[in-house]
Amino acid sequence: MIVIVGGGPAGAAAAITLARGGAAPLLLERDAATREKVCGEFLGADAAAALATLGIDLPALGAVPVRRAVFAAGGREGRFELPFVAWSLPRLVLDEALLRAAEAAGAEVRRGVAVAAASEDAGGWTLRLADGGVQRARHLVLATGKHELRGLGRGAGAGSIGLKLPLAGVPIGDAIAVLACAGGYAGLQPRAGGGANLCLALKPGAPGLAEAARDAAALVALVSAGSRAARDLLRDAEPLWQRPMAVAAVPYGYVAPAESRAFRVGDQAAVIPSLCGDGIAMALGSGIQAARAILAGHGAATHQAAWGAHVRPGMRVAGLLDSALARGPRMVATLAGWAPGLARWAARQTRLGSPGA
Template sequence: MPSVLVIGGGLAGAAAATHLARAGCEVLLLERERGPHDKVCGEFLSFEAQDELRDLGVDLQALGAVPINRVALAYKQAETATPLDFTGLSLSRRVLDEAVLARAIAAGAQVRRGVRATTLERSGGGWSVTTDTGETIKAQAVFLATGKHDLRGWRRPSGPQPDLLGFKIYWRLAGPCSLGSTVELHLFPSGYAGLQMVEGGRANLCLVVHKAAFAALGGKWEALVTHLRETCPSLAARLSGAAPCLPRPLAIAAIPYGLVQRHSEGVWRLGDQAAVIPSFTGEGMSLALHSARHAVEWFEAGRSAEDYQRKLARDLAGQVRRSTLASRALVAPIPQGLIGRLLTPMLMRRTLRTTRIRPSVRAGLADLSS
């Protein structure tokens, strides 16, 4: 019986497995996908995420990550741009998640691919997990890192901004591409889209749109792209002559933006299972990696999952709440207009700073007394 079972091999699960194995735990990780795969994600790596990944031994430059040092927001004909406070990086999740899983294996974690956990129940003093391969696995502790997917019986609440759908697709932009090291945020009626280069000369277009607006377009991706071209001149210019690199976009429904889990019910909730920050912040991966490190530190110190969850919620609640307020404004017609007209580079920098994980929170990991 492994002492710890990690369910989910995305960034949070793979990082936790690495930290646990390095601390000498016997750890088994289950990942339902058999191999490298794409994910709905803007793929912007903040400074904080880069720091966590460096600590895990992931060399982002060697993997081909693209530097991002400027952010631009476009609304109708208006554009506001500012340099970032740091150099961000952009790397596909297909490459990144594999690299972090490889670190977990190198640290001594056992990783099983193509195995999906189907149920999770208490059993004696520990836990019992069944899988789609028909096995039952017992463990003393469980780290839940299934990201956007909820296990049966472990559904997360919907969060304060639950009405957006997410899409992601790569494009090969036409002609000389001036996107360079800028991440662009394009506002359109009922949503916003992020565009940035990733490795291999492709541009990642990742967007969120109101469910009702998508339904009004007949629920068709092609109709949404036409809508974007018609209502968002900045994005239309970028996509002019561009070719999609995937036959279909990846999609995700029911994103519980703004959710912060305050109770653990005995499992160590990580990443999107613990807190979901709106995507325009580019902080989701940073929070996933932070939660993994934080959880392992508290686990090793003999603290309870409930204590960890409460502390994490206290640390992240303000950042997630502010980001969700801004996310609401980004998709509502009147605030969109105000943002488009009144946003200055300085205001943009300030807003972005308030969506980042606070340095005191990152530095306070060792403070196990609170």
Template sequence: MLGGGPAGAAAALCLARAGISVTLIEREAAPQEKVCGEFLGSNAARRLRHLGLDLAALGAVSIEGARLASGARRAALDLPFEAWGLPRARLDEALLAAAATAGANVMRGCAARRAERVAEGWRLHLSDGMVLAGPALVLANGKHELRGQARAQRGQHVGLKLPLRLSGPLAEVLLLPLRGGYAGLQPSVGGQANLCVALRKADKALSTPEGLLRTVAAGSDLAAMLLAGAIPVRKKPLAIAGLPYGFLHRDAAHVDGTLFRVGDQFAVIPSLAGEGMDMALASGIAAAGAIVAGEHAGRFHARMRRAWQRPMRWAGLVARLLDQTPGGAVRAAEMLPLAARFVAGRMRLGHGA
């Protein structure tokens, strides 16, 4: 198992529970924050419970509603399901701890450099010179590429994250369309808020907290009001570039039956859907099931493609709409709340997926 994010940890946990010997390699030795909006919807919450995690006990903050705002317009969005916010350092650590408790061998602080196909399966060469061998390999390395196994698409979007102390309370998640992307603002632990931004073009101004806050505040009256007097908790925003939004893995003509892709290595849904972590969990759990059942990786990928095509298509459509006519999208959500609710549901994986 390469990577200890939600996809890799969920897969390792399920394999260990099924009595399969599994080693997970995670390059970070200690808990790390990741560029992420931290929004967990009901499907993700259900899957985390299934894996044995208690969101409330981990300190997750319940999200009471959602709002869309652009310029002077704002629309309340129906959030007809439970939703939570939890920092990634906490969530990812809890999943890794659960995988280790279930019996997975979790190796931290060493990176995989390359994977080698051999007659008996795979050899994984690590940064410390160690070589691991096993009959199957699961690529769960998220946004980072492994030499020789890179995803077939590179994107333009840059993602940024800045935890904040707001001057007033926040109980909702806000979706704030911006030129070339969007910002999300939602409550986080310890009375903080999490500001997350994805934009098609990186701008130097975004590399400072002041520049980032100015850019988001310029997009809507609501953001300007909420961000007035906000105190950044970090000196610089966390950033990641080259996000391949819309990437959905397709196997080449000859597929290796023992090389499985999960999470962001399989598909990258536009992050405004708030669905990436659920997809990561769902694919990790499903990959473990496929390995236990001896399913060919090509069949597993084809099954996943079928399940993911619809949410990917709808999320892409919404991202384009917000990008091209942010004011119109807010107005439509205001006037047609049932349609907005329908669209929000279409961007999610089914419960059973």
């Protein structure tokens, strides 16, 4: 039995690929129904290609195209055309479509089943379920995203804070705006079905963070204060939630070591700075790669080594971009406008979603 723990993009991609390969996997997802997740919901060309492979038709699901990018900080802003057509689709829609595709491919998907802990023995894995049950597994695909499973924590340490808030009344058009603000940055892009999605990555202790995490208006004010472009874009913004959704301890830059015993996928395998908008693509790519490794009889360490080697060069570029934006946001905004070729190069270098070797 191959058991996948977690039904986000990584777990679903692994389930679809395994089921298509004739493996009849079992996927355990703790949420009884698909829910919102803290995510900018930007899908680059690599995510779109992986989704097409998995049978997901983005336009048919109502995804909206994103063709341009704006970087803004203070009074500076730089605009450029993306080197590919990107898409925006709410995670509620995307995650549900992927889980249904997994079921249609022949995977067993059990929702509302949380795994509390995992331990390994000579014959495979024993998974202790939160309801007191036990599930055995020959192979374990760990797709729990940012959540650590007892016995298999990443040990990634402290990290950034993520916040998400859908808005109405934002004239964002077909652009993704990266808006510098105190303690980090926000991504703003059109949301399928109307409105826009505002998503922030902030350092712990960022000024105004505590209030912004509690209050939608304070969050909009925090982003508006960071740049003239944000002020203009958010002038008539109406928050669709009273309170933003938040996630803590996001370990940007983490790459799982090759000695991993379980097949780690998605955020359990690597976490790219949100600025690049490639986490979903990497979740899909690593899920597909892990499934292929299992079908080919390779071990988890082989999968982890291949995925690490595949993502490290792009993760280095992403890390440089992230620290440049933190140290010199105005310089980054200026450069994006002066040297759009460089900005497009960086956007291409940070598309890491295709499966590794």
